[in-house]
Amino acid sequence: MKALIRKDFYLLKKQLWLYALVIVAFQCLPSGAGDLIAVLYAALLPSSAFAYDDLCKWDMMELMLPYSTREIVLSRYCVGWLGTLFLTAVWALSRRLMSWLPFTRNAADVPTLFAGLSLTLCFLALSMPVYFRFSAEKSRLIRTLVLIIVSAAIAGGIAATGAGTAIGAGRQGLSWGLVGTFYLFAAALTAVSIPLSILAWKRRHR
Amino acid sequence: MPYAVTLDQVTKAFRDFTLDHVTLRVPEGTVCGLVGENGAGKTTVIRLLMGAIRADGGEISVLGRSPDAPDFREAKEDIGIVLDEAYFPEVMTAAQVGSVMRDTYRRWDAAQYAGYLRRFELPDRKPFKEYSRGMRMKLAISVALSHHAKLLVLDEATAGLDPIVRDEIIETFREFALQDGRSILISSHIVSDLEKLCDSIAFLRRGKLLFCEEKDRLLEQYGIFKGTAEQADSLLPDAVIGREDSAYGGVRALVRRDAAPSTLTLERPTVEDVILFTVKGAKRI
Numbered sequence: 052m053k054a055l056i057r058k059d060f061y062l063l064k065k066q067l068w069l070y071a072l073v074i075v076a077f078q079c080l081p082s083g084a085g086d087l088i089a090v091l092y093a094a095l096l097p098s099s100a101f102a103y104d105d106l107c108k109w110d111m112m113e114l115m116l117p118y119s120t121r122e123i124v125l126s127r128y129c130v131g132w133l134g135t136l137f138l139t140a141v142w143a144l145s146r147r148l149m150s151w152l153p154f155t156r157n158a159a160d161v162p163t164l165f166a167g168l169s170l171t172l173c174f175l176a177l178s179m180p181v182y183f184r185f186s187a188e189k190s191r192l193i194r195t196l197v198l199i200i201v202s203a204a205i206a207g208g209i210a211a212t213g214a215g216t217a218i219g220a221g222r223q224g225l226s227w228g229l230v231g232t233f234y235l236f237a238a239a240l241t242a243v244s245i246p247l248s249i250l251a252w253k254r255r256h257r
Numbered sequence: 258m259p260y261a262v263t264l265d266q267v268t269k270a271f272r273d274f275t276l277d278h279v280t281l282r283v284p285e286g287t288v289c290g291l292v293g294e295n296g297a298g299k300t301t302v303i304r305l306l307m308g309a310i311r312a313d314g315g316e317i318s319v320l321g322r323s324p325d326a327p328d329f330r331e332a333k334e335d336i337g338i339v340l341d342e343a344y345f346p347e348v349m350t351a352a353q354v355g356s357v358m359r360d361t362y363r364r365w366d367a368a369q370y371a372g373y374l375r376r377f378e379l380p381d382r383k384p385f386k387e388y389s390r391g392m393r394m395k396l397a398i399s400v401a402l403s404h405h406a407k408l409l410v411l412d413e414a415t416a417g418l419d420p421i422v423r424d425e426i427i428e429t430f431r432e433f434a435l436q437d438g439r440s441i442l443i444s445s446h447i448v449s450d451l452e453k454l455c456d457s458i459a460f461l462r463r464g465k466l467l468f469c470e471e472k473d474r475l476l477e478q479y480g481i482f483k484g485t486a487e488q489a490d491s492l493l494p495d496a497v498i499g500r501e502d503s504a505y506g507g508v509r510a511l512v513r514r515d516a517a518p519s520t521l522t523l524e525r526p527t528v529e530d531v532i533l534f535t536v537k538g539a540k541r542i
Contacts, residue, residue: 054360061353062346103346112344114309115410116361117333256309 055118055126056133059100066099067134071141078145091167093135094174097127098194102187114256124183124248128241131175139168162230166208169233174198176237176244184251259285260318261408261440262306267315269301276301276464278315283442283457288434289469290451291444292532293461299444300341302461303412306442307338320408334363337401341413343393347386351379351396362404373399377425391422398426402433409433411443415450427453448529458528460535467535472528479531480523482510492517499534510534 060067070092104110113123142164177197182190262283269276276298283289291299304310306317308324317324322332345354351374359365374381377395379388388396394414401409409430415423427450434441434454445451451458452472459469468475479498482489489500489508496516501509511526511534526534 054357057360058346058349058353058357061349061357103348107346108342108344109346111309111340112338114304115307115333115336115338115340117330118361119330 052118052122052126052129055113055122056129059097059126059130060133062100062103063096063130063134066096067137070096070138074138074142075145078142078149091171091174093138094131094171094178096134097131097175097179098182098187098191100127100130101182101190105187110256120249120252124179124245124252127182128175128179128245128248131179132172135168135171135175162227165230166233169230169237170204172234172237173240176240179244180247180251183248184255261285261287261320262289262442263316263318264302264306265316267302267305267317268313269305269310270313271301274298274301274464276305279461279464279466281459281466281469283440285440286438287456288430288441288443288454289457289459290455290472290528291442291459291461292446292448292451292528293444294446294536296463297461298464299461300412301464303410303442303444307333307336307410334404335407337404337406337409339394339397339401339409339411339414341416343385343397345385345393345396347384349385350382351385351399352381354385354396354400355381358400358403364405366403366405370399370403373402391418394418394422394426398429402429407439409439409441409443411441411445413445414443415445415447423447423450430454448527448532452528458531460532462536475528475531476526478514479511479526480514480517480521481526481530482508482512482517482521482523484508492521497538498531499536499538501534501537511538 073092104113174197178190178194181193181197184190185193260282262281264279264281267276267279274296279298279302281289281291281302291302293299301310305312306319306324308329311325319329320332320335322329324332349357355367355370355374358370359367371381373379373395377392377399379392379396379399385393385396398414401411411430415426418426430441430443431454433439441454443451443454455472457469457471458475460467470478482492482497484507486502486506486508489497489510492510492512493516496512498511498513500511503509511530512521512523514523517523
């Protein structure tokens, strides 16, 4: 699995740094809503890796090498999680740096951003089986649909919990308890998503 | 006799193609060439024996393991694979491919890999997308040869390469085959490459295996007849595998030596002759 993760990070190296730059750029905006979007960018990382693989038909090679189906699938999830972790670290670091600058901005509060992170994990869990089943091109279309649904869910969630006002006002909007529930939901979704991805991958290649 | 690869009555049906009860054996320490036109089923055979697809029927064994078995991964450690393209991501460099393979194969030999890169003059920091086709295939071969494989599986590995590069690559395969107990299964439609390298030839046509023979025995079994149409017509129909009538009345035919009169003068055929005439004969039927 280490080999596959390593390969993906070679592919995504430039993209990761670009996303990191975008996150830092978002920190300079006066509104804190960009923070949430920046964290959600991380969910797009595996799709780029799938697109690179499709381009060179890596899956043909992958099938011939000593990797198990589980390794192939789990490595992609790991890439998504590690990428998210990296970009979150960039966000946290840049937020810290920004706090030393002599101007104030309405940054999103930490629980709201952690909730955003859980949405990234949900998005990864929802989109992964699609990527494993279809080509990157087809998956991109389906992903757009999923993105619209997830965005609508975020907007609905923000409206329902009043987090939008909280972000705007820079005060606490979500309780840690609620954020924890989001993570439980993301974990449950991922637990269903992984076996589904394994099935999808087998169906595509057998 | 221990076999590196055995396929026994293997069948695989697709919507528009069926691999039909193929039986093939590659003894350990030998080189077997799998010949056939495009779409004959060569790649299907290779995908089946690598466990990339599952057979509908029959038995497959590669280095003593079934591709369907959970422990087939162990066998893959001992197989070097080169496909018709080097399917490595284009943004990667040879050095990065090497570090991915180091984590892929337990017996990855970094020094050997570096040696092959030097031998093939492959730049290790240049992105793969800037490589020529020949360089790409050489990189794939370097990977296949750098983890102490016991079996090399090559699917059209020399296709689309110029004769000089092809010769260099064939020489590398020959060196591999000379090592004790190493076997090669090579699929190609460039018969001249196989003739240089192989101990046995298997000929696939439209999903059926027409023959699988030791090369020398195959060439001894048949002869090339050159004569007039009347002389050719006088031969037993069973003796003639395939014939080629020229516009000037002459005939060139592949005949079975055991069914032809002993007085008949026959030339030694090439593997290409045997294959071309077998196809011509099959078309005539």
